[in-house]
Amino acid sequence: MIDIDVVNLSRLQFALTALYHFLFVPLTLGLSMILLIMEATYVMTGREIWKRMTKFWGALFGINFAMGVATGITMEFQFGTNWAYYSHYVGDIFGAPLALEGLMAFFLESTFVGLFFFGWDRLSKVGHLIVTGLVALGSSFSALWILIANAWMQFPVGATFNYQTMRMELTSFTDVLFNPVAQAKFVHTVAAGYVVGSVFVLAISAWYLLRGRNEAVARRSMAVAASFGLACSLSVVVLGDESGYVAGENQKMKIAAIEAAWHTEPPPAGFTVFGLPDVAQRTTHAEVKVPWLLGLIATRSLDKTLPGIFDLVERARERIINGIEAHKALRVLRAHPNDAAARATFEKYQVDLGYGLLLLRQTGDPAKATAQQIDTAAWSTVPNVPVLFFSFRAMVALGFFFIFLFSTAFYLASRHRFQRNRWFLKLAFFSLPLPWIAAELGWVVAEYGRQPWAIDGLLPTFLGVSTTSATNVTLSLVGFVVFYTTLAVVDIFLMRRVIRRGPEGLGYWPPREDSHAGL
């Protein structure tokens, strides 16, 4: 049987380490692009101040980058340490994008990031700009591969189960690569990262302007952040990855949970602006709805239906019953690989095998499951409705706030009116934590909303866990919490220090006479 303690502890550890890692990744994505913009301006105009800006924001980028690299290693190795069965079950497909990320993206980004810091005197202007560009390109590429891997968990395409090896195996790499969910996720997540970088630059520049210091750097930085941020905040909302949610069965369940849509509505469905989802009663109180809106956003049509939770649970129930047959046939095939009847049965029902596996949480033998157990399993396919409902709304509200923030910033920047609008500078400064909150909420909606599946419809999360002991996982979890908290304190301390010292505090400004001397 599965040790549920190990499952829960491993899930908690994965969530905490992923959310923590995802504090640094979006800033790396956003700042690398902003550095590229600033340095390109330097190369084109030849004005030293843009170089100073690149170096200053680069120093903050460097602190953040080290944390991103360090916490990313945990993510890659955690699949093996805590999710061994998952790794075995889907490694044939899921491992490939992770390895490709290393080969194509992470190597590029990490090899050149050293030159970004240490290559100013060793490279030509254009040479250094290209290095910065490669770092930015590498970061965004990195996100692409990770999101291809993640999208496969949300909507597994191009793979089939092989009973001889007891795992999923690749059938079409192009399907995995061009997974529609991956495209929606990539655009949305990368744009969100750019927003994080833009708000970061905007907020810190606002702080300088409020204190009346470093104005030359701050005003220019603000202009860059305002225009880049405006474009990106519009992209995040317009290209929100809700469109990806209609692709798969669990994605449909996720959107139903996000909307707390218990029953299927006639199309086009309305969007619930507010409500109080009640899981026990399976209903939503005090709903405020905008007609048509959801159907338009999610299906981009007037006539496609969005199924409600009750209908999706019924569908899950049917698939569980088929899955029991698949599981039975698989057991026969494991003992007698040449049993033709069992193979025929298995092939007929194998798409529903994952639903049969859901029962393993309650019984060692799905074939003997009671109607009650099947009902519990069917309802277990509904993720946590209130959490998704409110997380999603908070994220979207923040998305709209960023559009307001950046359009105002853009207007004030183009009129050179920051000084006269201290309210805005204060607003911009206090907005600093908001894009992180939005990004983390996005993670919650996407990944917590994927539950109970590790791989949608194929592998329940509880089954993916390693057979290691709860003591081991408790110790590592405590270790991570203590260790990561310490690192967070150090990280914030260093960031604050660099910011307080400002561009002049970096030690290479003003440029020293020997800065062009050879070694």
Added chain:
Amino acid sequence: MLDYETLRVIWWLILGVLLIGFAITDGFDMGVAAIFRFISRSEDERHALLSSVEPVWEGNQVWFILAGGATFAAWPLLYATSFSGLYPAIFLLLLTFILRPVGFGFRSHVDDPRWRNLWDWVLFGSGTGAALLFGVAFGNLFLGVPFHFDALQRPVYTGGFFNLLHPFALTVGVVSLAMLVMHGAAYAALKVEQPLSQRAAALGGIAALVFAAAFLVAGFWVVGGLDGYHIVSAVDPLAPSNPLLKTVERVPRAWLDNYRIQPLLWIAPVGAVLMAVTTWLLLLRRRPGLAFLSSCGVQTCTILCGGFALFPFLLPSSTDPGHSLTVWDASSSAKTLLIMLVAVAIFLPLILAYTSWVYRVLKGRITLAHIRRESGLY
């Protein structure tokens, strides 16, 4: 097209190449982190030693990450079984791999001796810790690890952390630590000025001799009768990956089987010892460039020597030898192996090309003038 057997052997080789790439590049990071406190006499010297690593550690560390990702993609059962089985050891290894980046990234930011001292010892711990853990893990591959598969084919590990500390594994830990200290010292000797360079070379020379001695001890242990593993049932190298269908025996000296069949393989162990001695001599004669190259040779030969002995085993099981993971029954599907091979064939040469370009840009010794100019960069 390439058949499944060839693909599996190629992927076994790629795993070796990635490990060698990791040992050669990230190895000197670990080595420098382990020794820089002991050979420096001032903050400037410490700064010089760390500056030799700071621009490149990020890229170097990716060899490790890529080796992990490639194992996930090409040998998922190996990835799943080893990482979950060695849970506490992997957690410690992770800590060292998290601490080194932040140590390199954070140390120079604050000009306060207490702050820098703290990070110095963090770096020391992360360098030595990782080098030892890698060696101990590698040594345990020879001993076998207590695991088996249950009915759902989930790997179940039945040992504890302290089972890993067998004297043979500890010996291999010493081999690994000495090898990386030698490597880091040779790199440092190449990158910094006198008299610091000379101190690094002296320490590196000692490490080279310790390496050779520990390597010979481990070698004689294997020759003298350490149990190895041997497949006794027929093997179909083209069959789908299922590690439960074979019979394996534990036999003394079985790790020498491949060397008996192909005596040319002895080049690897003999080369490791000879090149370690060469490294020592070159460091003594103040030829750090050649010494570094020779040290790269030691790393290559050592990893090959282990790989040749173990082949086709990837992870032998000491409690259920029949469940051991081998090249023939723990790989991904032929399709995944082929696609990933194409990707490696395209991108690995590219990576090597731009990595060497970066090293060329950064070439030259780190001088005090250079340090004073770049200090405060972060």
